[in-house]
Amino acid sequence: MPSLLYTPAVTPALRRRRRWPLGAAGAALLLGGAMAPALAKIPLIGDLLPAKPVVRKLGPTAPVVPGSMPEAQFLALLKGNDLQALNLACREAVAFGFDQRLQLLQARLLTAAAAPQPLPVVLVNANALLTCLAPDGALAVLNRYGPRPGLEQEQWWLMRWRAARAGLHHAKAAEALERLAQGNLARLETVPLPLQLRKDGTLETLPALDVYAEHLVVLGREREAAAALLAGRMPGRVAAERLQQAVALLNTLPAQERDALLERALDQAAAAQAWGLALALLDDQRRLLQAEGLWAGRAEQRLQRLSQRVDDAYSEWQLKRQDPAQLGRTAQLQQQLRSPRQPGGHAPSLP
Incomplete structure (x- = not known):
């Protein structure tokens, strides 16, 4: 191959005779005799020029887009x-x-x-x-x-x-939250962790306790995740949801113990007037009992009663809560919706 730095002009006659370029060593081998040492000392013309490093010119780091940083400014940055x-x-x-x-x-x-x-x-x-x-x-x-x-x-x-x-790196993430808890997982309830930025610019957060449980679930440590959820102290809907998740994770726990956890969750859901959640918990309870071969008739009856009562009482409460003349009835309806042990509530009436 000719030197990249030197390409001699080649006539048609010369092209027919010179099919392979020869260096000094090749010429010496072909000519032999006294001329070979002298010719070997003559460098090719291309070898006389110093080798030049290949300079790669970097193109723009990004296409030109309106509103983006100019190339020169970016390189300076x-x-x-x-x-x-x-x-x-x-x-x-x-x-x-x-x-x-x-x-x-x-x-x-x-x-x-x-x-x-x-x-x-x-x-x-x-x-x-x-x-x-x-x-x-x-x-x-x-x-x-x-x-x-x-x-x-x-x-x-x-x-x-x-x-x-x-x-x-879920193991590292769980370790970081454990260090923040300092041996008391309930402390994580008061630590809001940023999850993502919403489209409206607000930040979506979740208590560190729930995030910690999620990391443990990914790591296959379901029982530890359930224990973390049960360590929470916040009442109401949050407590009901954590109890519901814990029951789902503790699938090897005896049915009676899981049923007791669901009862606690139902009480918390009712206290928070989270009726949709209460209905979901009753459905979980019914499915649990059926899967264990236990009688689920009581759970089904409570589910039916609560469904009907919630529909009727909630509709009436929505209509009358704006009327000052109906304050007494509104309070009565609110108490009825709140109490799990009122007739038609999710729990059996007390004797």
């Missing part, structure tokens, strides 16, 4: 250490689907704030990596810092949970 600006660039890259920019930003964020850094900088750095869809990078940045006991540890473990959850 990559040379700086402004974590907030890098975070905004990550958000834009995700929104526009700029994969190449996303990769460049991820790499830059791993080196933009080299250790050691104070915790606020570490948290901002990790958050930017999460925005850039790099949860493992966020975990790596967090591992550079050892938080002090107290508020620092809480902030650090919360961010570690976010990174672990985003990376689907």
Whole structure:
């Protein structure tokens, strides 16, 4: 193959005679004799020129889209250490689907704030990596810092949970919440965890206790998840829903114990006037008893009575609660709907 740096002009006659290019060594072998040593010392013309490195010109990191960051501004941003600006660039890259920019930003964020850094900088750095869809990078940045006991540890473990959850590292996420609980799972009830940003800009949250149970379920630790749900202290609808979930997880528990948990859930649902949930719980109870070969007639009767009473009483209450002259009847209907032991309620009437 001719040298890329030198291509000699070839006449038709020469083309017929020279089918293979020969270097100095090849010519020496063919000519032999006294000319060979002298010819061997003559370099090819292409060899006289110094080798030039191949320069790859990078194209634009993203197509030109109205509203996106110009190329020059983006390249300048990559040379700086402004974590907030890098975070905004990550958000834009995700929104526009700029994969190449996303990769460049991820790499830059791993080196933009080299250790050691104070915790606020570490948290901002990790958050930017999460925005850039790099949860493992966020975990790596967090591992550079050892938080002090107290508020620092809480902030650090919360961010570690976010990174672990985003990376689907359920064991790490569960461990982070256990550290936050400090041996008392009920503490997690008062810790709202961010799940996602809604379209209206509001943040969807869920108590850490319920999130912890979800991680345990994914890990196949159903009994521990049920125990976590039962550790909750909040009353009303929340308690009823947790009891319902615990019963579903404790499928190896004796039927009598699961039935007792459902009764507790029914009381909580009735106290919160969560009638749809109460009907669902009664249906769960009926199915449980039937599956165990037990008599489910009482559960079916209660389900039918509650369905009818809820429909009638709730409709009347909706009509009369706006009428000041019907305050007495409204209170009576509300009490009837609230009490599980009123005639027609979900629980049998007391003697």
